[in-house]
Amino acid sequence: MGTDAASGVGLREPPWAWPRRVQPFMTLLRRELSAYFLSLTGYVVMAAVLFLLGLSFVQMLTGYNGEALEAPLTEVFYSTMFFWLILLVSAPVITMRLFALERSTGTFETLMTTPISEGAVVLAKFTAALTFYLVMWLPLLVCLGIVSLYTPEGSPFEWRTVASTFLGITLLGAFYVALGCLASAFTRSQVLAAMVALALGLTFFMLSFLRGPLGEAQGLWGVVANHISLLTHMEDFVRGVVDTRWVVFYVGLAAWVLFLTVKVVESRRWR
Amino acid sequence: MVQVESLTKCYGRQMAVDDVSFTVATGDVVGLLGPNGAGKSTILRILSAYLPATSGTVRIAGLDVATQSEAVRRRIGYMPENNPLHPEMRVREYLKFRGRLKGLGIAESRRRVDQVTEECGLTDVSHRIIGTLSKGYRQRVGLADALVHSPDLIILDEPTIGLDPHQIRSVRAMIQSLGQSRTVLLSSHILSEVEATCRRVLILYEGRVVAADTAENLRRRVSGGTVVAEIAAPLETLRDCWTACPGVERVDLAAVDGGYVRCRFEATAGQDLRAEVFQTVVRHGWALRS
Known part of the structure; x- marks a missing residue:
């Protein structure tokens, strides 16, 4: 049966195919x-997420009710603040x-x-999770x-700010999804993985509040506190300000966390 | 096909595999036999490039498992112990996913999936969800997965564990038919299973190979190899008599009560000494007990 099927007319390979190194990645993705x-x-x-977005929608409506913003x-x-709840x-x-x-x-x-x-395994899993995360945000x-x-006229809906907001959502999402990958690679318990990822995520989020006591300070600590404040980075993005420093910051952080994840996955080789 | 040279694997301080060497010829069906914890799974995991060896080299089809791992993985079909699958996927979908993951093209994967579904008797269940299948069928899915990319070497870790006798028979029959055309390496802790499916057997104990031979020879060595008899004769006479005897590899003599000597004979491979011992005793007119 096999040889007949092999020479069959309808079973030729399609003219396009993934390159050999990419195919396993695409399959896993x-x-x-x-x-x-x-x-x-x-x-x-x-x-x-839809429920939380709905709540924020109601709040937005009441915010607009009657007065122009x-x-x-x-x-x-x-x-x-539903953004942070959803992300975290x-x-x-x-x-x-x-x-x-x-x-x-x-x-x-x-x-x-x-x-x-x-x-390729880590990248495929990360990409899949990030894609799902973005799909989840579409109702916004x-x-x-x-x-x-x-x-009425003078609509506050402007595609540029929406685009920059989604850029912010993607960048922060990439970082948090990468953190989740790392936490998941450490353990065989899903609950533990979620807890560790939540703890890591919350920690980075809380670091934003260092800006309160340290932000005005001169010298190194003031600079550091201003640079690691996720809250203010996102505030820029929703205002329509795309600061390339923050783009590099999040892409770099996500890449670094993914690199650590690869090392954890490889660790069975030297553990 | 497989060359393993002084393979050693330590987990921390515990030695799981200790200086193991063996070869598997192309087209052979070889069984690793040993109790739990003898290092069977560890050896198979190293062969399938899942774990690295602490020291020693493993070559599969001439490729080094440690340095040319991806090329090696293309050539082997591995089914781990307990046969893990994705329970939410359908049989056909799963096999196609695995085929594509192992580098088959779209049309090729479709063709190979058709072939292995038929070969493994999965045609009736190819659209069922794996989680709803019986254990026997799941085992076939695992086997089909190991075969889907037409590997040169098939590695099966405890392929019949947890199956009922009927399912065990059908899986064994499948392994035997695989062995007609391919090289198969499997592990088991059941002697009769290895005997039924394999041409050669490696017996492992505490991480070492203690015996390697064909299944027949091993059985002969275990059952007919040693004869114990108590003979009433002078010890020296007995020693001279038995060392001259061609079929006797080694003999241990120990005097016991009543003038008898306890003789323990070990035959050279493939010999049955029982008749020989009896004839000799009769010829000399000695008394014989037990």
């Missing part, structure tokens, strides 16, 4: 993404299963004995659209 939509967790996360719509959304909680939940589940079921062994490198666009639809 597809499987990881589909896993979110095949499991309950994906839908629970989306529903919860000077600030752009995205800034009004940011001031509701959803990233650990999205990422907790990535490595921990594979470790606990043993599929990690079947995965790592296929011709795919550790780096609808919320902002609805508000702008019902505000």
